[in-house]
Amino acid sequence: MVKGLSTLIPQLAEKALAANPEPALRDMLCTLREQFKVFDALTRPAQEQLIRDALTMLAKKREPDQTTQQQVTAANRSQILNTPIRYVKGVGPKTADALSRKNVTTVEDMLYFLPRTYIDRRNVMKIAHLQPGTHALVIGTVIRSGSESLSSKNKIFNLIISDGTGTVAAKWFHITARYRAILQKQFPQGQRVLLAGMVSTFRFSLEMHHPDIEPLDDEDDIDAKRMIIPIYPLTEGIHQKTIQKVARATAxxxxxxxxxxxxxQIQDKYRLVPLSEALRRVHLPETSDDIEALSQMQSPYHRRIVFDEFFLLQLMLALKKQGVALEPGIAFQVPRDKIAAFISSLPFALTAAQLRSLTEILGDMEKPAPMHRLLQGDVGSGKTVVCLIAALAAVWNGYQGAIMAPTELLAEQHYKTISELMGTHPVTVALLTSSIAKSVRDRILAGLREGSVHLVIGTHALIQEGVEFHRLGLAVIDEQHRFGVLQRAQMKKKGVNPDLLVMTATPIPRTLGMTVYGDLDVSVIDELPPGRKPVITKVFHENKRHEAYALVRRELEKKNQAFIVYPLVEESEKLDLRDATRMAAHLQQDVFPEYRVGLVHGKMPQAEKDEIMQSFKRGDIHILVATTVIEVGIDVPNASLMIIEHAERFGLAQLHQLRGRVGRGTEQAWCILLAQYKKSDEARQRLAVMEKTNDGFKIAEEDFNIRGPGDVLGTRQSGLPDFRVAHIGRDAKILGEARxxxxxxxxxxxxxxxxEHQLLRQVLRDRWKGRLELAGIG
Structure with a gap:
């Protein structure tokens, strides 16, 4: 058999690749190069088969009617990717089962199961220069081999290797007698070896545990042994070497x-490597690749894979937006005189940001395509009045408006606020939640069907069966991140392409907005109503509890009110936390006996909750002890102080939402974050951010940086896709390009x-099947 093919063929293939051939030829050359790199390690029959296959491949390439890669059908592509992993060479039932625990069940899953880091084995080191805690590649000679016993069951096999500058011990623990015999036979004294692994020390001597080791003879090409080794995330029941072998065979x-x-044209414009090359090189890097870029997922190959993930999401959003633009909507005649009269009748002036957002919303409503807009505004920035004016524009055109809130409490609050603002205007406003009496519910449903109810405010009860509108023109969804994409679609179906306005008080970082709300236009209310002062926030530790209570007393003496928030309703056996129920009793009896302390939490019946909230709003209750049930939507202008117990246990967005419950009047408000000494670095970061800023958008960016994208919105309900490789924070620049x-x-x-876009169309369908309704290409 011809010697040297393992070097010659890869070299020739490299030269041919340098000429930048067309994709099909490029892929064939890459395959030949990779296959012949391991030529010397194959058995004689396997070598002969490889040569025959290579000759057939080259002969076919010369045929003029060769099917190019462009003609590989979408069905073929799906078939290739959906091949079960058990059909890949070297995968038995046990390995397939272990891989399935990492959600790797097909060839596609394996191709996208990327290494978490890479080890540099390109440079042979002198043993004298080895550093503990680093991976190293050495070449030396076995000067001693043998076993030693730690116990009757635990025997160690030992090889001592020298390269003339020093010695290193290669050790194998807990191995079978059979494997020990193989090692002893393969690596006798005097055998030259290539050794690679993590360097450690024991009693001042250098060691490698369970290293990679190969026997060398004089004809071995050392250069072919130098390589960058991918390291994969592990799961129980599978070794790193097994995953490496499977990934290599798949690639x-x-x-x-x-x-x-x-x-x-997109590949050229954004300088993207071909997909097949990207998927191969992340698993089989070349010695010339930049190991730093590979390990940080910043290589050209990672960039291509990340770009594709973002591109397929953005393409879906672009088509959705395009589909909306092509749908016939309602072109409202905006009655500007009526709107101006209504604004001037309000007991307060609108801010410039409110007016700007309103102009953008009314501009959309005048267009013939349905509006799809996101209204972002911090807690207390005045989104409710903006959406009310938009709803009135629809009502004055003979249509109905609907506002959907995530909780009964918030729906009721919107209903009360809107009813007060409407005053004597002849518009019928109704509240529809699941807890209203059946007779009232039936009356409201009949009014919606006939059109006598002009504006309805409710919870998810609005999207249930049996709720029919006479002529729905505008649907407003408040606190969008509590509702999934599905509810958005269900709400739209209650009318014939009504305009849609989504409101959120959770500011969304720009990069995240591009992915989740990429199909919506965005308006931002980024200033608070005049006269509002920023809330002063301080972090107190347990030893300052008496100071926190002194602050409460000071505010109560000024005839103001206070919230004290706890993470738990009742005492927990597992967690050493103060709970709302016990603390409310303690505060009433021992700390503030002269004031009235109320308690509200999520486990109470709705009627009891509402009664306590109303008492607090009226001023009958001075201190309200609560759980996070008050996070959304309680408006008590007289509340000027909030103490949040165990603040280290809350997320940034939640702390910010809670803090938004105070400072809604003209008095200076305070928020005290009572934290325990034991807290994680992440908790420390969160509390520092809260002390530093009141700006919801800055807080959202910080929250995003600390926790990452999935958690900021709660991935499951947000409709945010599960990216396999892309990371919205790290890859923000690529996201912008893909969009x-x-x-x-x-x-x-x-x-x-x-x-030329048919394959892309099919890939898009495969990627999003069943996940979202694709406008225009479903």
Whole structure:
């Protein structure tokens, strides 16, 4: 058999690749290069088979009617990717079962199961220069081998290796007698070896535990042994070497077969490597690759995979937006004189930010396409009045408006606020929640059907069966992140393409907004009503509790009120936390006996909760002890102080929402974060952010940086896709590029109808099947 093919063929393939051939030829050359790198390690029959396969491949390439990669059908692509992992060479039932615990069940899953880091084995080191705690590659000679016993069951096999500058011990623990015999036979005294692994020390001697080791002979090409080794996330029942072997086999066999669905002009414009090359090189890096970039997922190969993940999401959002733009909506005639009269009748002036947002919303409502807009505004910035004016514009056009809130408490608060603002205006406003009496509910449902109810405010009860509108023109969804994308769609179905306004008091970082609300236009209310002072926030530790209580007393003496918030309703056996029920009794009896202390929590019946809230609002209760049930929507202008117990246990967004319950009047308000000494670094960061700023948008960015995207919105309900490789924080720049590319493509080919986009269209369908309704290409 010919010697040297393991070096010659890869070298020739590299030269040919340097000429930048067309994709199909490029993939064939890459396959030959990878397959022949391991040529010397194959058995004689396997070597002969590889040569035959290579000759057949080259002969086919010369045929003029060769099917190019572009003609590989979408069905073929799906078939390749959906191949069960058990059919990959070297995967038995046990390995397949272990991989399934990491959600790797198909070839596609394996291709996208990326290494978590990489080890540099390109440079052979002298043993004298080895440093404990680093990975190293050494070449030396076995000077001693043998076993030693730690106990009757635990025997260690030992090889001492020298390269003339020093010695290192290679050790194997808990191995079978059979494996010990194999090692002893393969690595006798005097055998030259290549050794690679993590360096450690024991009694001042250098060691490697369970290293990679290969026997070397004079003809071995050392250069072929130098490489960058991928390291994968592990799961129980599978070794690193097994995953490496499976990933290598998958990448070599299947990556070259994948057609590239990304249009050529996008690949060129954004300097993206071909998909098959990206998927192969993340698993099989070349010695010339930048190991730093690989380990930080910043290599050109990672960039391509990340770009694709973002691009497919943005393409779906662009098509959704395009689909909305193509749908016939309602072109409202905005009665500006009536709106101006209503604004001037309000007991307060609108801020510039409120007026700007209102102008944007009314501008959308005048267009013939349905409005899809997100209204972001911090707690207390005045979103309710803006959405009310938009709803009135719909009502004055002969349509109905609906406002959906996440809790009964918030729905009731909107209802009361809106009823007060409406005054004598002849508009019928109704409240629909699941706890209202059946007779009242039936009356409201009849009014909605007939059109005599103009504006309805409610909870998810609004999207249930049996709720029919006479003529729904505007649907407003408040606190969107509590509702999934599905509820948004259900609300829209209650009318014929009504305008949709989504409101949130949880400011969303820009990058996150691009992914979750990428199909919505955005308005921002970024200033508070005049006269409102920023809440002063201080972190107190347990030893300052008496000072916190002194502050409460000071505010109560000024005829103000206070909230004290606890994370738990009742005492928990597992956690050493103060709880609301016990503390309310303690505060009433021992600390503030001369004042009235109330208690409200989520486990109470709704009627009892409402009664206590109303008593607090009227001023009958001076201190309200509560759980996070008050996080959303209680408006008590007289409350000027909040103490949050165990503040280290709350997330940033929640702390910010809670703090928004005070400072709604003209008095200076305070928020005291009572924290325990034992807290994580993350908790310390959160509390520092709260002390530093009242700006909800800055807090959202910080929260995003601390916790990452999935948690900020609560991934499960947000409809945020599960990215396999992309990270919204780390890859924000690529997200921007992918968004631009997707929206430009949809502008050129709105339905992805062009022949060259058919594979992309199919890939998009496969990616999002069942996840979201795709406007225009479903």
């Amino acid at each position: 070599v066999t299947y990556a070259p077969l994948l057609p590239d669905y990304l249009p050529r 631009k590319a997707a929206f430009e493509l949809v502008a050129q080919d709105p339905g992805l109808q062009l022949p």
